[in-house]
Amino acid sequence: MxxxxxxxxxxxxxxxxxxxxxxxxxxxxxxxxxxxxxxxxxxxxxxxxxxxxxxxxxxxxxxxxxxxxxxxxxIDVTKMANNGKVIFGATVALLNLDTESEITYRIVGDDEADIKNNLISVNSPIARGLIGKSLDDVVQIQTPAGVVEYEIIEVEYL
Known part of the structure; x- marks a missing residue:
């Protein structure tokens, strides 16, 4: 299993x-x-x-x-050393480079996902695009509205 x-x-x-x-x-x-x-x-x-x-x-x-x-x-990220890498459980602040707006997501399991509370599934397109990236990286995420460029401005293991 x-x-x-x-x-x-x-x-x-x-x-x-x-x-x-x-x-x-x-x-x-x-x-x-x-x-x-x-x-x-x-x-x-x-x-x-x-x-x-x-x-x-x-x-x-x-x-x-x-x-x-x-x-x-x-996975309890609070017990891990924060090296600025986006991993499962991390809380990630993003800057939309087109609109200059900020958004924060926490990457969680499928059962915990709740977009209204900015909890996104590890299997979502945004999370898949962020995992493995690091602080200050610029990532391109495919969204329903097209490709959006984000800069990772903060990675926290809360």
Whole structure:
């Protein structure tokens, strides 16, 4: 099985979700099923069927998280010496050379990616164009709007 890169923070968030599902959500669903059963005929018992459906989703998510954590390669960049190189987990500030605007991205695993919070997947075109480059390098990134030139103005291992 291939390992999936994940930041330490991303792995921690998954562990917290897993713990919540197992210790809070699962018991709530079991309780809801028990209460719905007491209402009698299960064939036309909407609460029972809704709770069973919720149980299916919950158990599926638990299995999904456990599978991801079992193949996760957790990378904690805060424990690495910052040599100015863009690596998985790094936070990179870029200067768009056309517009003079700055943007900062953090390169994370697929499950952690959230463009609204400037968390980009290691498999995204921007991250692929940045990995292996260094501070002050100028990179050309293929975007939907065409090729954009960025200068790497800061690399942090946060």
């Amino acid at each position: 291939q390992q999936i890169p994940m930041t330490a923070k991303g792995a921690q968030m998954l562990r917290e979700e897993l713990n919540h599902l197992k210790s809070v959500k699962r018991p709530q669903i079991i309780q809801a099923i028990a209460e719905a059963r007491e209402h009698g005929d299960l064939k036309e018992n909407a609460e029972y069927h809704a709770a069973r459906e919720q149980q299916g989703f919950c158990e599926g998510r638990i299995q999904d998280i456990e599978a991801k954590l079992s193949v996760a390669q957790i």
